[in-house]
Amino acid sequence: MASGPSTYTPSNGLMRWLDARLPIVRFANDNLLTFPTPKNLNYSYTFGAILLYCLVIQIVTGIVLAMHFVPNAALAFNSVEYIMRDVNYGWLLRYIHMNGASFFFIAVYVHILRGLYYGSYKDPREVLWILGVIIFLLMMATGFLGYTLPWSQMSLWGANVITNLLGALLGTDFTQWLWGGFSVDNPTLQRFFSLHYLLPFVILGVSVLHIWALHHVGNSNPTGIDPKGPQDTVPLMPYYTAKYFFVITVFTIFFAFVVFYAPNLFGHVDHYVEGNPLKTPAHIAPEWYLGAFYAMLRAMDFNFLFIDSKLLGVLTMLGAIGILFIVPWLDTSKVRSANYRPVYWWCFWIFVADYAMLSWAGLQPAGVILLQTGVGADGAPTGFSITHLSQIGTAYYFAFFIIIMPLLGLFETPRALPESIAQAVLGKKRGGGAAAPAGAAAAPESRV
Amino acid sequence: MFSAAAAGVGVAVTAWPFIDQMNPSAATQALSTTEVDLTPITPGQQITVMWQGKPTWVRRRTPEEVAQIRAIPNSELKDPQPDQERVQKAEWLVVIGICTHLGCIPNRDNSGEQGGYLCACHGSVYDGSGRIMRGPAPLNLAVPPYAFLSDTLVRIG
Numbered sequence: 001m002a003s004g005p006s007t008y009t010p011s012n013g014l015m016r017w018l019d020a021r022l023p024i025v026r027f028a029n030d031n032l033l034t035f036p037t038p039k040n041l042n043y044s045y046t047f048g049a050i051l052l053y054c055l056v057i058q059i060v061t062g063i064v065l066a067m068h069f070v071p072n073a074a075l076a077f078n079s080v081e082y083i084m085r086d087v088n089y090g091w092l093l094r095y096i097h098m099n100g101a102s103f104f105f106i107a108v109y110v111h112i113l114r115g116l117y118y119g120s121y122k123d124p125r126e127v128l129w130i131l132g133v134i135i136f137l138l139m140m141a142t143g144f145l146g147y148t149l150p151w152s153q154m155s156l157w158g159a160n161v162i163t164n165l166l167g168a169l170l171g172t173d174f175t176q177w178l179w180g181g182f183s184v185d186n187p188t189l190q191r192f193f194s195l196h197y198l199l200p201f202v203i204l205g206v207s208v209l210h211i212w213a214l215h216h217v218g219n220s221n222p223t224g225i226d227p228k229g230p231q232d233t234v235p236l237m238p239y240y241t242a243k244y245f246f247v248i249t250v251f252t253i254f255f256a257f258v259v260f261y262a263p264n265l266f267g268h269v270d271h272y273v274e275g276n277p278l279k280t281p282a283h284i285a286p287e288w289y290l291g292a293f294y295a296m297l298r299a300m301d302f303n304f305l306f307i308d309s310k311l312l313g314v315l316t317m318l319g320a321i322g323i324l325f326i327v328p329w330l331d332t333s334k335v336r337s338a339n340y341r342p343v344y345w346w347c348f349w350i351f352v353a354d355y356a357m358l359s360w361a362g363l364q365p366a367g368v369i370l371l372q373t374g375v376g377a378d379g380a381p382t383g384f385s386i387t388h389l390s391q392i393g394t395a396y397y398f399a400f401f402i403i404i405m406p407l408l409g410l411f412e413t414p415r416a417l418p419e420s421i422a423q424a425v426l427g428k429k430r431g432g433g434a435a436a437p438a439g440a441a442a443a444p445e446s447r448v
Numbered sequence: 449m450f451s452a453a454a455a456g457v458g459v460a461v462t463a464w465p466f467i468d469q470m471n472p473s474a475a476t477q478a479l480s481t482t483e484v485d486l487t488p489i490t491p492g493q494q495i496t497v498m499w500q501g502k503p504t505w506v507r508r509r510t511p512e513e514v515a516q517i518r519a520i521p522n523s524e525l526k527d528p529q530p531d532q533e534r535v536q537k538a539e540w541l542v543v544i545g546i547c548t549h550l551g552c553i554p555n556r557d558n559s560g561e562q563g564g565y566l567c568a569c570h571g572s573v574y575d576g577s578g579r580i581m582r583g584p585a586p587l588n589l590a591v592p593p594y595a596f597l598s599d600t601l602v603r604i605g
Contacts, residue, residue, distance in 0.1 A: 157552070164551040177467075179478045184501030191470065276495065278503050280552035282568050301584060308586060310549075367571055 006030050031173040031215055036233035037240050038221035040425050044118075045219065047111040048211075049244040050251050054104040055207065059200050061097040069149065071193035073186035076151035077274040095263040101143050103255050105289035106137060112439040116327075117348055119336030120220040127326040128213040129205055133324045138203045140290060140321075145196040147287055151189060154268055157284050159184045159192070165297070165317075168310045183277065223424045224336025225417055232421040283365050291362030292355055293317050296397065298362070299390035306397030316394065323401050330401055332409025344408050351400045358393040361386050481605035483597070486510040486540070494556060496545065499592060499604045501551055506602065509576065513563050514538045517576045524581075527588045531577040534591050542594050542604065543578040549585035565589075 008026040010016040019026055068087050071078040083090035112302070114120055121129035144162060148155040163184060167175035180187030217228070227233050234240075258265055266288055270281045285295045300313035307315070323330075338345045364386045373383035417425035482499040484506055489495055494507035509517075514531070522528040535541055545565075547554050552569035564575040572583030579588040593602045 158553045177471050179472075180470055181472045182480070183502050185501045187473070187476065277498075277501065278553065280569060284552075284569065309584070310586065 007034050031236075032241075033235065033237040035093045035215060035236040036218070036227070036228050036230070037236050038219055038232060038421055039234045039239075040221050040223065040421050041219065041240065042222055043243075043247060044110065044114040045221075046240075046244055046247040047107050047114065048214075050054060050107045050248060051111060052105070052207065053251075054100060054250050055200065055203060057100050058097060058104060059204070061093050061100065062197070062200065064093055065097055066197060069193075071149070071190050073151060073189050073275075076149065080150045092259070095259045099255065099258050099266065101146060103258075103282065104139065104252070105143070107251070108139060109289075111384055112136065113352060116351075117338045118222060119224055119331065119338070120222055121328045122331065122336050123328070124217045125213070125220060128217065129328055130325055131210040131213055132269060133321075135203055135206050135210060136324070137321060138199055138206065140293075140320060142196060142199040143287060143289065144204065145192045145199070148189070148192050148272065149196060151275045153270040153273040153275055153279075153281045154284070155271070156184060156277065157280055158286060159188065161284055163188075165310075165314050169314050169318075185277075200273070220336065221421060222337055223418055223421055224338060224340065225421065225424075228420050256302070285363045288359060288363060291360065292358035292393075292397075293320055293362070295358040295362035295386075295390040296320050299387060299394045301387055320394075320397060323398070327401065327405070330405040332406050333412065333414070334409070335414040335417065340417055341408070341412055342415065343412045344404075347400060347404045347408070350396070354393050354396045354400075358390065358397065361390045361393060481603055483602065484602045486600045486602060491539075497604070499544075503545040504604060505541070505543050505545045505578075506593060507542055507576075509539055511538075511577050516563070520575060520579075526580050527586070529579060529588060531579075533575050534579070534588070536594070536596065540602070541577065542602065543589040543591055545589065547572055547585055548587040548589065549583070550581070554589075 004115070006026055006029075008019075008029040010019045010025070015025060018024070066078065066084065068090065069375050070076055080094070083094050085091075087093075115129065115132070144158075148159040160183075161177055163175055166178065176182060178188070179185065180191060181374045222226075268285055273281075285291075294317075297313040297317040300316050301309050302312075303309050304312050333341060335341055338348050368386045370382045370386065370389060372381045373382040375381055418427065480500055481503070484496055485496075486506070486508075489506065489508045491508050491510050492513075494505055496503050496505055498504070514595050516533050522530060531538075534543075545553055547567040547569065549567065549570055549572055552567050552574065553568035554565035554574060557564060557566040557573070564573060564581065565578070566573055567583065567585065570584050572585035573581045574585075574589055575581050577588075578591070580586070592604050594602055597603050
């Protein structure tokens, strides 16, 4: 699994005996201790370790919360309040689990954007990237299912809106099958609880494949060029394990601050009102981490050809996730890292801002007018609304993948790449900047 | 070829109970009709009953309201349907009170047009027949299957 030949030598007869039967110590040695890692990885490369830490936190707190939670439409809301008030440390466990989801997504967004910036998805890491997109999808499903469990107004109506969306795509028979009834009700809650408990373990399984793929091909790195030998790498232990412990500590400080001092920072008041199928809250908002996708869904308020606006919204939202799967083939540039791609660098940071803007827009009521230009026939203000902003954001989101990525590879002139990782690192230390290597590209990449 | 087909049938037959268990159960199906006693409803009043877990409105319309609703020309409607096709008796409107946009519950809006409904979520406006007048909702409020068992008793479903 680990790239390179194994360096493990069993130290005594017992270890030799075990190694011949189950080479588990060899496996741990090759993957956790001596695994060769590029020596120039910065802090953005530590988020994989942070994500594993988040997954463990969510699974451990989730298992103990399930010992007190009751997945029944009549009892669920009160059982959550019971956890908060009566269960020993229940408030702490629930706040860790609830905010853990938000921090999980903060970390996964940094991790994914890191991949987009440094071109981590490019040959030979396409499968590694695709497995990551699958994990991201599973995380969104798990987050949504967890959101419905407290059976609050937000839970109930969020479940209503999302399942109705799937109904727009797949029909009424499908939604009734999904609900186990004629509306979102007790059978829906019970199956959502079952799946919410299952999916994290599926995530764990896909994560094993993700890390396997990583350790098979090795880490990418900020220069985007492959390590050429031992002078370019350091063993994982202790260099990066120490770095992981440090960043996880810093991450935990922020996490603990929110848990203890602002536990409802990411929440919504309607999450503390029991679900009522006869009364819709005035404003339904998803969790912040799904805001961008929700904004894209709502942005489609027009019909396109034979597709009506409702279906178009669903297709846009699913397409926004689906397009991530083909990113390795959309990006035509051979240069991996945005550090050496001046135009892509700008497009990337605009994309980050665009995604942040969409995430914000998705949490706002749809009709809000941002720039009033006039008054409609019914006296309501008209002008540039959240919907218009979301449409612009959606257009750039797709343009980044479908237009910018394929075309930049053809027209962009990349900067000169260093000859090796060691040279890039040492060159900087001497204060000489990037030394111009021989044969550096000074023209658009040649296509053969 | 044959063994592949046999294996395919075997997999499908085995998988079906695991898929079908998610469909509405017999107990859920048994509660799929609701009977409503109409005697306590006064003219102009509307009550909400639950039918299949969905809020369903039973509204006793006054003759003036009916006249006003039926005066709206079909050409003004997004989802054209005359009021006569949506009710069995002019006096009684029975509709499912779920917005056809994204499933919110509209409010009775007497100040609005034709004594209709306003969905606060995304601003869809319905008339007193539950027909969509304005806003993002694509269709009129759904009319459930119902039958008058007597002059004062309706069975929905």
